[in-house]
Amino acid sequence: MHTGMTVGEFSRATHLSVKTLRHYHDVALLTPADVDPVTGYRHYSPDQVPTAQVIVRLRNLDMPVADVKAVLAAEDVSTRNQLIAAHLARLENRLAQAQSAVESLRDLLARPVHGSTIEYRTVREQAAIGIREVVDRQDLAGWWQGALGELHGFTTARGLRTTGPMGGLFANELLEDEHGEALVFIPFDGEVRSVGRIGAVVVPGAELAVAVHRGTLQTIDLTYGDLGTHAARHEISVDGPLREFYLRSPLDVTSEDELVTEVGWPIFRASS
Missing domain, CATH: 3.20.80.10 (Regulatory factor, effector binding domain)
Known part of the structure; x- marks a missing residue:
């Protein structure tokens, strides 16, 4: 008898779809606590809920799966924070690029029809x-x-x-x-x-x-x-x-x- 959570229960508790949980299992990001060898049914431990919540937030920040794995596998807080800080710096750079592109588009739309003096x-x-x-x-x-x-x-x-x-x-x-x-x-x-x-x-x-x-x-x-x-x-x-x-x-x-x-x-x- 399984004392853990079914994949459906874990899905509802973590707001991760069953399809996503299966994918995370396949890529070894979030492995179920137990998989029935006969039926293939997945069961998760309640202790895995916080891990799933961390994964959700990191993926919401567009962190690649490989980087999420590295964060979860970090041996100490300093290493984990460095990995997260590096990703946030990349996000800030992308945001700056997007803001620059927006300003560039505004300049183009407001540009005089006659263009440059040649x-x-x-x-x-x-x-x-x-x-x-x-x-x-x-x-x-x-x-x-x-x-x-x-x-x-x-x-x-x-x-x-x-x-x-x-x-x-x-x-x-x-x-x-x-x-x-x-x-x-x-x-x-x-x-x-x-x-x-x-x-x-x-x-x-x-x-x-x-x-x-x-x-x-x-x-x-x-x-x-x-x-x-x-x-x-x-x-x-x-x-x-x-x-x-x-x-x-x-x-x-x-x-x-x-x-x-x-x-x-x-x-x-x-x-x-």
Whole structure:
């Protein structure tokens, strides 16, 4: 005779469906106290109710089953709390990303119909110091920030006199194939010895359609959209790397709202 709780009773007591309890048994998250070898009926101990309640709350926080197992198996309170804190930090990061996406959508809906002001510009070949690397698109933001900081530290430490704002060149393949060459540079006219990733580079000249993007880089795709649309409508778009000039970079501001980035789209100009 079983003195425990039937699966139905345990389901009602824990607010976990019978289907969910069976799944948790199958993945060894919550194993019944007893399983009849003949009938296969599951019975749970009343002492398992608190464990089930913990599982419910962790799963309500979208914690993966494997992580829930690790929490339940933790040998001490400190380890358990570290696991939970790490998951909460991931949730907070996801919440911040969602809030950023909401703000970005609001900005898009409130954006003027005419979009960016676009001008044409001839950019001459420039001597510079830079960091050039083939990167995956998903790694681009982190790589870009690191390269900016490294170049800034290099020029500051050596007291170099730069001849223009920091900039970046991004191969079409970075967007089209999610993998391609990126270059972050600072114009500099003089001799420089390569150190680590930093070396002398020549930034090629180009004819560009240019628009200014103000604020967070989360919405810079809107400026790129304006430039690409303009170039397509006027049939002046040509192949070539996309170009950015950081008039106010993350190194210059305390808030992303203060960023100022010029975006250049390569074009054909007969008058050039």
